Amino acid sequence: MLDWTDRHFRFLARLLCQNARLYSEMIHANALIYGDKNAFLQHTDTQHNTALQLGGSNPAALAKACKIAADYDYAEVNLNCGCPSPKVQKGAFGACLMREVVLVADCVNAMANATNAEITVKHRIGIDDDEDYSVVRDFVGEIDHKTPCKSFIIHARNAWLNGVSPKENREIPPLKYDFVYRIKQDFPDLNIVINGGIIDNNSINNHLQHTDGVMIGRSIYHNPLMMKEWDNLFFGCCENTITDEDLIEQLYQYATREVAQKTPLRNIVKQWLGLFYAQNGVRLWRQALSDATLLAENKPDLILRAFEKMKAFQVA
Ligand SMILES: Cc1cc2nc3c(=O)[nH]c(=O)nc-3n(C[C@H](O)[C@H](O)[C@H](O)COP(=O)(O)O)c2cc1C
Known part of the structure; x- marks a missing residue:
């Protein structure tokens, strides 16, 4: 989570749970190309079970960023199509890419050709007044059809691109978990991960009856110790007994x-x-x-x- 988490947080998270995939904050492709690569990419996850999230909409730049990241053993590179912030919109990436599915497919293909890491996409269920389920269905369907991306992380609410802050955009647009469940039904072979407003282990369990995975953001940042039970509860491993x-x-x-x-x-x-x-x-x-x-x-x-x-x- 941009401005909240970084590799130091992920070091703590990995002590608490060995099996959860951890995600970096979004890093723009150009920041890796022109900035201090090591500062952005270094990590200490000996499990090699961390994903790098990239922002951007230029296929060549995203491919270059994937090549740069290849030396750092990320298991997955995720393309952000869910961030609604005005700054991100100005750069024409993040959530507004949900209206540019052909471009997203080009980006994903360019990324997949540049790295052996798995390429995934994180997105919303629609933008502004896209209230119909078909919006997210067609977005996922098109990427599935045209690219090797088979894993989608879906924040189960719309992104409203005007008039609300990024914070409000994580709270005000209504959560529609049923849209994500329907995606799993319509695309049973895809790996579908649900995100948004999930705050405890009971809810995680319920969502796992309908999807392949759950992504948690804010709750873990505020209460990282919640992760300590997960290896045992969700990954079939022994209890984490770290004191x-x-x-x-x-x-x-x-x-x-x-x-x-x-x-x-x-x-x-x-x-x-x-x-x-x-x-x-x-x-x-x-x-x-x-x-x-x-x-x-x-x-x-x-x-x-x-x-x-x-x-x-x-x-x-
Ligand atoms: C401060 C902050 C920064 C965030 N930065 C990112 C980001 O860099 N990439 C991303 O995909 N989502 C980002 N998010 C969104 C979260 O990943 C998540 O989708 C959202 O908070 C809903 O999940 P939650 O209810 O479990 O927090 C951010 C959220 C917060 C609160």
Whole structure:
């Protein structure tokens, strides 16, 4: 999630769940071509089970970005056709691509020719007043027909391109989960992943009766520990028995390595503020990790001290 998650968040997420596919925030193809490639692409996922999400609408640029990313072992490259922000619309990519299905097919084909990673598409169910199911059906059908993309992540609401903010666009257009279920019925061979407003394990279970997968955004950002049950609940693996203490030790070791490579501590720990979301004393964890004076010291043992403070509060 742009401006929210990054590779430091994904490091934490991977400690909590070994099997979930993790997605990068959207990175524009040109940022990879002209920017600091390593800063955008480096990651520590030893499971090689992370997807890179690209933004853009120029097939040649997207292909070039896929080639650049090929050295970084992403399992999947996803094309964003769902972001409604005005900046993205100005660049003629994101959600407005739902009205340019021929161009999307060209982009997907160019990407698929440039990398061995799986190419997938994330999109909405329509734009503005596209209320009919046929809009998303024809979009998926056309891409399925013309490209090797067989996996679609569908945010189950329209994108309204005028008059509402990106935040409102994740809340106001009504969720229509039944449209996504119908896509799975109409295209049973495709991998269909549902997204939007899914907040707990019960709901995930219900959606999995109708689709192949569930993507979660905001709930996990706010409460990452929710992932700890997933290997066991959804992937048929053993329970993840990592303790809070082990988790903190791993985060501390990671931060120490990162700081040694000149990553500012504040950039790392801000990704971990949501950890311990529901625990007593979490305020102390958050306070310590957001304290500008302490962060300026750039010493990873701040993580250990913040945890100790929270634990001491729980005992007291
Ligand atoms: C701050 C923020 C940034 C986001 N950035 C992206 C992004 O880069 N790429 C993307 O596909 N979706 C992005 N999204 C949308 C989410 O991935 C997701 O589709 C949306 O929030 C609905 O799912 P949720 O209800 O589980 O959060 C973002 C959402 C938020 C809140």
